[in-house]
Amino acid sequence: MKGMIIRIGLTAVFSGLIALTSIAQDCNNFHKRKCYGSDNPYMRYNTQSKSGMFVLGHTSDLVFVAHAGQDYNISLCQDKKVDEPLKFQVVDGRSQEVLFDNQNAALDVPVDEGADPENTLPLSFEFTADATKKIIIRITAPGPPPEEGSEKKGKREEPNPEDLFCVGVLVENMPTPKLGF
Amino acid sequence: MKKRYLKLLFASSLTLLMVACGGETEESKDTTPQDQPVIRDAAPMGFGDQGSSTYTVPSPNELFSIIKESKLPYSENLVSTESAMYTSSKDQALNFGRITADIAYTASYEKFNESMSNFENLRKIGDDLGISYVFDEIMVNRVKNNMNNADSLEVISTSSYQRIISMLEENEKGSTLAIIATGGYVESIYILTNLIGTYSNNSPVIQRLADEKIVMENVLDYLKMYEEEDRVKEVMSELDPISSVFLNLREEKASENRKGEGNKVILGGDRVIMTEAEFNALKEASTNYRNSFANAS
Numbered sequence: 068m069k070g071m072i073i074r075i076g077l078t079a080v081f082s083g084l085i086a087l088t089s090i091a092q093d094c095n096n097f098h099k100r101k102c103y104g105s106d107n108p109y110m111r112y113n114t115q116s117k118s119g120m121f122v123l124g125h126t127s128d129l130v131f132v133a134h135a136g137q138d139y140n141i142s143l144c145q146d147k148k149v150d151e152p153l154k155f156q157v158v159d160g161r162s163q164e165v166l167f168d169n170q171n172a173a174l175d176v177p178v179d180e181g182a183d184p185e186n187t188l189p190l191s192f193e194f195t196a197d198a199t200k201k202i203i204i205r206i207t208a209p210g211p212p213p214e215e216g217s218e219k220k221g222k223r224e225e226p227n228p229e230d231l232f233c234v235g236v237l238v239e240n241m242p243t244p245k246l247g248f
Numbered sequence: 249m250k251k252r253y254l255k256l257l258f259a260s261s262l263t264l265l266m267v268a269c270g271g272e273t274e275e276s277k278d279t280t281p282q283d284q285p286v287i288r289d290a291a292p293m294g295f296g297d298q299g300s301s302t303y304t305v306p307s308p309n310e311l312f313s314i315i316k317e318s319k320l321p322y323s324e325n326l327v328s329t330e331s332a333m334y335t336s337s338k339d340q341a342l343n344f345g346r347i348t349a350d351i352a353y354t355a356s357y358e359k360f361n362e363s364m365s366n367f368e369n370l371r372k373i374g375d376d377l378g379i380s381y382v383f384d385e386i387m388v389n390r391v392k393n394n395m396n397n398a399d400s401l402e403v404i405s406t407s408s409y410q411r412i413i414s415m416l417e418e419n420e421k422g423s424t425l426a427i428i429a430t431g432g433y434v435e436s437i438y439i440l441t442n443l444i445g446t447y448s449n450n451s452p453v454i455q456r457l458a459d460e461k462i463v464m465e466n467v468l469d470y471l472k473m474y475e476e477e478d479r480v481k482e483v484m485s486e487l488d489p490i491s492s493v494f495l496n497l498r499e500e501k502a503s504e505n506r507k508g509e510g511n512k513v514i515l516g517g518d519r520v521i522m523t524e525a526e527f528n529a530l531k532e533a534s535t536n537y538r539n540s541f542a543n544a545s
Contacts, residue, residue, distance in 0.1 A: 095418040096418065099414070114304075114307040114409065114410050115304035115306060117295050117304065117417075119293070119302075121294065122293060125294060126294075127301070127302075128295070130303045131306075132304070132305070132463050132466055133515070134306065134310065134459065135456075136314070161518075166505065192513075193512070194514065195508065195512060195514045195515065196517075197502070197503045197514050197515060197517065198459075198502050198515070198517030198518060199459035199462045200515055200517045240310075
């Protein structure tokens with residue numbers, strides 16, 4: 068009986084760890100597989116795009132450089148199994164000024180009758196960089212924030228594999244079109 | 249007894265799992281103790297493997313595609329196509345980055361032979377660095393079959409770089425990637441300062457170079473994520489003459505955030521100012537550091 072309990076215990080531990088690890092690896096390049104990006108054919112993939120593994124309530128920053136004279140499109144994507152939309156801010160890396168917040172921007176987006184307004188947050192942002200800037204893309208996964216003390220250097224000690232999912236940030240850019248003659 | 253056995257079994261299994269999935273193990277065929285990378289925990293959260301923030305560095309291709317528009321003439325003597333052996337994983341990673349920047353440079357000027365020779369050199373250093381898996385057959389054939397096509401050379405160079413970065417990220421070579429990005433960045437600054445040659449006031453290309461201050465900040469933040477590794481600490485210290493020039497550059501307000509035509513968001517910001525003395529200091533510092541690791545074989 069004891070042996071059986073031990074075997075079940077070990078199997079559970081290993082399954083949990085293996086699930087965690089495979090999810091972490093599956094998230095690599097998630098943005099290339101799942102993010103749609105801009106409709107503009109001149110927009111090109113930017114190597115500063117990145118994906119990561121999130122747990123409900125987790126916030127993570129991606130700090131990238133936008134060059135002067137370029138147009139940028141940032142698109143997010145997430146695992147289908149997470150129903151609620153991501154919260155996404157674009158922040159000036161120097162002044163920490165919030166340049167875009169999809170929760171505020173959602174107010175400008177017409178909502179279909181009967182649709183849950185919480186599920187209509189925009190997941191892309193386009194801008195022209197007039198000066199070279201450090202841009203922070205701040206993503207907060209839906210759900211309650213992780214419990215205090217459960218996180219260590221950005222890593223939860225015992226996350227439930229069921230709560231984990233991938234988030235992708237696709238960055239695209241193109242030279243800013245010159246207007247007029 | 250059983251409890252102790254279980255604890256041991258659990259600890260060793262966890263260690264095995266961490267080695268297999270969480271971090272960097274064998275980086276080089278010839279590693280010294282200080283080169284030994286640190287093994288990290290598995291399953292990091294968010295975008296980075298070191299916490300809730302991560303930093304990215306634009307590819308050298310991005311810089312050279314912009315520089316191409318400035319019509320600076322190609323300079324043959326700036327980059328070498330000779331193959332060299334590097335013994336430490338730090339030098340291998342720096343030179344791997346250096347050669348990716350060289351390929352971006354030669355490809356942007358449609359130099360087929362130089363690009364091909366350097367692609368071969370990149371593969372050799374990749375083998376030494378233990379990352380030969382980034383050059384799979386499809387990628388190698390694609391490069392070989394398209395190197396004579398001027399239109400696709402630049403595209404191939406960019407997509408090869410993307411693929412290398414993706415493969416390294418997939419294999420969680422975080423600190424190696426940070427050093428590779430540094431090598432590519434230093435080489436780009438070396439090439440650009442030497443292509444410009446002499447400082448001139450109000451030059452758009454000098455402004456473009458000064459803007460690299462923002463990239464420098466991200467390079468330093470990226471390296472800082474792995475500073476517990478000796479080889480990363482060394483790179484940060486060696487980079488100091490270049491970073492101190494950049495970080496001391498003055499900035500002035502250039503434009504405000506505003507809405508443009510069609511409600512388009514335009515993000516303004518500061519303009520970085522570079523004087524002639526600062527340009528010369530940067531040119532000297534980048535040439536010295538670049539030569540120190542390029543000639544380290």
